[in-house]
Amino acid sequence: MSTSASQPVHRGVFPVAPTIFDARGALDLDGQRRCIDFTIDAGSHGICILANFSEQFVLSDDERSLLMRTVLEHVDGRVPVIVTTTHFSSRICAERSRAAQDAAPPW
Numbered sequence: 001m002s003t004s005a006s007q008p009v010h011r012g013v014f015p016v017a018p019t020i021f022d023a024r025g026a027l028d029l030d031g032q033r034r035c036i037d038f039t040i041d042a043g044s045h046g047i048c049i050l051a052n053f054s055e056q057f058v059l060s061d062d063e064r065s066l067l068m069r070t071v072l073e074h075v076d077g078r079v080p081v082i083v084t085t086t087h088f089s090s091r092i093c094a095e096r097s098r099a100a101q102d103a104a105p106p107w
Contacts, residue, residue, distance in 0.1 A: 010045075010080055013043070013045050014044065014045060014080075015039060015047065016047075016052075016053040017048065017049050017054060018053065019049075019056075020035050027059075027067060029066075029067075032067065032070060032074075033070070037074075045079060045080075046080040047071070047075065047080075047081050048081075049083055050064060050068065050085075054084070068099070069103055076105065083096075083100035085097040085100055
């Protein structure tokens with residue numbers, strides 16, 4: 001399979017970042033940023049967010065969007081970020097995929 005120059009090639013280690021919560025069960029965005037920095041500083045080639053391990057199913061749509069924007073802004077292109085957009089509804093999955101694509105910085 002060949003890739004064009006405009007298509008990034010993803011190779012290496014892309015761990016699934018856990019979602020960080022505070023003691024009340026709310027998103028801990030400062031803790032999330034520290035987790036992302038640790039993952040990058042440890043040498044990961046990229047990061048996956050909002051996957052099953054990330055407890056994506058316990059988050060509201062607003063929390064998912066907030067977490068996605070927070071991580072993408074914080075990573076700021078340092079490494080590729082794969083955003084899981086899974087949903088039982090094809091329409092919602094497509095909407096999530098478009099939102100993730102729109103929120104990502106240009107390669």
